[in-house]
Amino acid sequence: xxxxxxxxxxxxxxxxxxxxxxxxxRECTTQLGPKGYGGVQVAPPQDSVKRQRLxxxxxxxxxxxxxxxxxxxxxxxxxxxxxxxxxxxxxxxxRAGVKVYVDAVVNHMTGQGDTSYGGxxxxxxxxxxxxxxxxxxxxxxxxxxxSGGIEDFNNLQQVFNCELVGLADLRTDTSVxxxxxxxYLNKLLGYGxxxxxxxxxxxxGQADLDAIxxxxxxxxxxxxxxxxxxxxxxxxxxxxxxxxxxxxxxxxLDGVKQLKSAFKSYPTDxxxxxxxxxxxxxxxxxxxxxxxxxxxxxxxxxRNGDALSYKDGATNxxxxxxxxxxxxxxxxxxxxxxxxxxxxxxxxTPDGMITDAACGSGWTCAHRDRGxxxxxxxxxxxxxxxxxxxxxxxxxxxxxxxxxxxxxxxNNNTVARTVRVQTGLARxxxxxxxxxxxxxxxxxxAVNGSGVARVTVPAKGTVAVLAxxxx
Ligand code: LM2
Ligand code: CA
Numbered sequence: 501x502x503x504x505x506x507x508x509x510x511x512x513x514x515x516x517x518x519x520x521x522x523x524x525x526r527e528c529t530t531q532l533g534p535k536g537y538g539g540v541q542v543a544p545p546q547d548s549v550k551r552q553r554l555x556x557x558x559x560x561x562x563x564x565x566x567x568x569x570x571x572x573x574x575x576x577x578x579x580x581x582x583x584x585x586x587x588x589x590x591x592x593x594x595r596a597g598v599k600v601y602v603d604a605v606v607n608h609m610t611g612q613g614d615t616s617y618g619g620x621x622x623x624x625x626x627x628x629x630x631x632x633x634x635x636x637x638x639x640x641x642x643x644x645x646x647s648g649g650i651e652d653f654n655n656l657q658q659v660f661n662c663e664l665v666g667l668a669d670l671r672t673d674t675s676v677x678x679x680x681x682x683x684y685l686n687k688l689l690g691y692g693x694x695x696x697x698x699x700x701x702x703x704x705g706q707a708d709l710d711a712i713x714x715x716x717x718x719x720x721x722x723x724x725x726x727x728x729x730x731x732x733x734x735x736x737x738x739x740x741x742x743x744x745x746x747x748x749x750x751x752x753l754d755g756v757k758q759l760k761s762a763f764k765s766y767p768t769d770x771x772x773x774x775x776x777x778x779x780x781x782x783x784x785x786x787x788x789x790x791x792x793x794x795x796x797x798x799x800x801x802x803r804n805g806d807a808l809s810y811k812d813g814a815t816n817x818x819x820x821x822x823x824x825x826x827x828x829x830x831x832x833x834x835x836x837x838x839x840x841x842x843x844x845x846x847x848x849t850p851d852g853m854i855t856d857a858a859c860g861s862g863w864t865c866a867h868r869d870r871g872x873x874x875x876x877x878x879x880x881x882x883x884x885x886x887x888x889x890x891x892x893x894x895x896x897x898x899x900x901x902x903x904x905x906x907x908x909x910x911n912n913n914t915v916a917r918t919v920r921v922q923t924g925l926a927r928x929x930x931x932x933x934x935x936x937x938x939x940x941x942x943x944x945x946a947v948n949g950s951g952v953a954r955v956t957v958p959a960k961g962t963v964a965v966l967a968x969x970x971x
Pocket of ligand 1: 568700
């Protein structure tokens with residue numbers, strides 16, 4: 501079986517979704533490595549559909565972000581750059597101490613179009629030199645629905661063998677398809693990639709995922725590849741996220757909803773109640789921490805209403821800080837581009853090629869936010885120490901320690917709050933990593949001989965101290 505999350509250390513992943521390869525490389529060197537991120541997740545690098553003008557006005561957004569989720573070929577010629585740029589990005593990131601995780605589209609090929617970014621001409625169910633009709637469930641008789649699409653998301657055969665939004669579903673139950681998919685992933689591992697976010701893993705199913713995984717080579721570090729499965733909740737039995745944790749780590753998509761509900765509450769613009777997070781994680785019904793890749797949002801949930809997003813500003817930042825502090829799952833910080841309609845393209849040339857990521861101009865760059873990088877540092881500092889000394893005001897101020905290695909307080913109100921709390925720390929004066937950075941130029945938390953501190957927590961803000969940051 502695929503490995504669990506690493507324990508402690510530099511495990512935070514920045515999800516630089518749809519950043520082009522030169523921008524990811526630059527970011528690894530100038531930001532991610534220096535700020536303590538241990539990994540970067542990148543968008544699907546395989547060749548994909550490139551939509552063409554129809555001339556009937558129906559394609560006002562010619563190159564929606566989701567083109568990259570329709571695979572045409574396993575050559576690495578994509579909207580994010582070419583194969584040489586991809587390889588160079590991976591080695592640059594590795595040199596910066598940042599492992600690269602790839603979004604792997606292996607359940608399906610395309611649902612539309614006839615031309616790819618790499619210039620390949622194709623038809624659905626006919627991808628020259630790679631797959632033909634015999635490689636798709638459409639022609640195998642394994643999909644029981646009338647339309648050929650997934651009509652019932654609680655039906656095992658439909659979920660595995662029918663088409664997800666009309667995308668040509670691969671016969672991942674056959675050895676031909678398994679070995680072609682594995683060859684693609686092994687090429688990436690050979691370039692230095694450390695693992696995968698498996699797109700639509702729920703629609704591949706446990707048996708096929710395990711069979712593909714068994715064919716994968718070790719990473720360049722000599723470890724087994726990380727294997728993070730996209731399985732959204734709501735399905736019964738074998739279709740539930742918990743039923744996939746023996747195959748790999750699963751994406752924390754139910755946690756995403758809980759975080760949104762805690763920070764914003766119901767109805768959506770209410771003030772929230774982060775005191776509920778006392779039981780966030782396995783205690784609130786989520787998948788095991790060591791088998792979960794956790795995040796506040798991803799590219800689907802920032803659009804579909806399940807999650808907070810960059811549009812929530814300080815509340816989103818606070819939720820991200822909370823996730824980095826909490827110790828549930830392997831935390832991922834999501835950072836992509838701003839959008840007005842759900843289909844918007846990332847900033848790109850008229851031809852669809854994504855342009856260099858410029859923070860503040862089209863790109864949101866949450867991973868660079870000083871409040872976020874401070875908590876990455878804090879997260880790395882507390883390691884695997886368990887939560888202790890939980891305190892809350894019953895509403896929107898919380899505080900907890902991570903063992904005796906650090907202590908944090910968070911305030912989801914729009915005004916500052918002063919609290920008197922047991923920190924569990926030894927007597928002393930400690931530097932807040934959020935306002936003080938490495939120089940200790942900000943807030944100082946004074947802990948008395950009983951471990952108690954009186955602290956003012958800024959509006960929508962965090963105070964975080966490390967035991968090691970005692971003055
Ligand atoms: C995923 N995980 O399981 C991705 O996270 C999600 O973003 C993908 O959907 C999906 N699975 C397939 O990889 C996105 C997007 C869809 C889009 C597909 C394929 O959310 O809207 O579907 O990518 O590009 C689009 C059209 C849809 C059409 C389909 C096929 O929106 O209307 O279906 O292409 O032509 C007829
Ligand atoms: Ca499938």
